[in-house]
Each structure stands twice: as C-alpha cells, then as structure tokens.
Amino acid sequence: AQSVTQLDSQVPVFEEAPVELRCNYSSSVSVYLFWYVQYPNQGLQLLLKYLSGSTLVKGINGFEAEFNKSQTSFHLRKPSVHISDTAEYFCAVTRTLNFNKFYFGSGTKLNVKP
C-alpha cells in the first residue's frame, strides 16, 4: 500500500515570504503525485500534479513542486505567499498502474499573516 506523510501540521508565514510544505511518500510501486488545496467548508482543488517528465512541476496560483525519487519527496513551494493562500494543503499519491485509489496525507495548514 501507499502512504503519505506531511510532517508539518501547521506552517505560519508572513505575507510575501517564501514557503515550503513538505511531503514524503512510501510505495513499493511507481506512483503519481498531487497537491490539493482546501479552503474552509469547501472540497479539495487540484494545485498541481506529477505524472512523468520534468521533476519540477508548476501549478496554479504560483505554486510549484519538485519530485525527488531518491528521497521519496514531493515538496510544495511558493516564492512569495499572499493572504489568500491561507488554506489547508494536502499531498496525495496514486499508483501509476491503475490510478484508482488516492491516498492523502493529513494536511498542512498554511497561515499567512499580514
């Protein structure tokens, strides 16, 4: 089975500062990786995905993530955050073979302060 670990449950940061949200995964098979964002009382929205190709993927709202196979990581970064980025962020993984079940981490709450 696959699993996802998001070590930081909360990340406080000041507006316009850079941020990195960490995600590590474990899997015995090849996987695809995703980051989703959840605003209060809403469902999850896809930020970006890694399927193949370049290990640096760019997503919406200025976010990017880098896939590191040797470290089994997929950390999310943004060079300059805005108040509107305050939300909860979830890393997810699914098997490349059949893409039929997504495993999510426990989430990281990003709190952007003015």
Add this chain to the structure above:
Amino acid sequence: DTGVSQNPRHKITKRGQNVTFRCDPISEHNRLYWYRQTLGQGPEFLTYFQNEAQLEKSRLLSDRFSAERPKGSFSTLEIQRTEQGDSAMYLCASSLDTSPLHFGNGTRLTVT
C-alpha cells in the same frame, strides 16, 4: 463543466437514524469516489465506482454503509443506524479514467 455537486451541504441527525447523501459527478466522468474526512485529517478512501460497478470498498465501510451508482450517473451514500463516530465531512469526487480527482464541496454530517 458544472463541477461535482453534493447534497445536502449539512446534515444533523440523531444517533440511530438513517441518512442518505447524493453526489452528482461531472457529466462525462466515468469514475466516482467517496471519501470521508474528519477534523485534522486528510480524506480517507471509502469506495470507488467505475460507471455503475462498485469496484473497491475500504474496510472503513462497515455494513451500515452502502453506496450505489445506478446507471453510472449520480451516486448515493447511505449510512444506517448512525453513530456519533460517523460525524465527518463526506466528500465525493469524480474523474475521467486516469485524470486527477475533481471534488465536490462535501456533506458535513453531525450525529447528536
């Protein structure tokens, strides 16, 4: 693309009552998923349909839970004899084959 729609948004019920939630996926999506999310946790997989066939169920889905997707369109999730531990956000998501999941806004269940 009208998005994934879930109804109701909120449901408060008394312990022991039955509840049913509905999910309308994006129209051309053939896969439909139910997840459960409790406070401070990520979504946990419950079950998955490809068209009308229920292909996988989590061990989290006890006998009190049942899901259907008649004709491969909308889906319902029923919980019988609700317990306080069933209080959670129930999320529905859909996808087209191997595309990423598109989530609805969820149904928040509170069992009193």
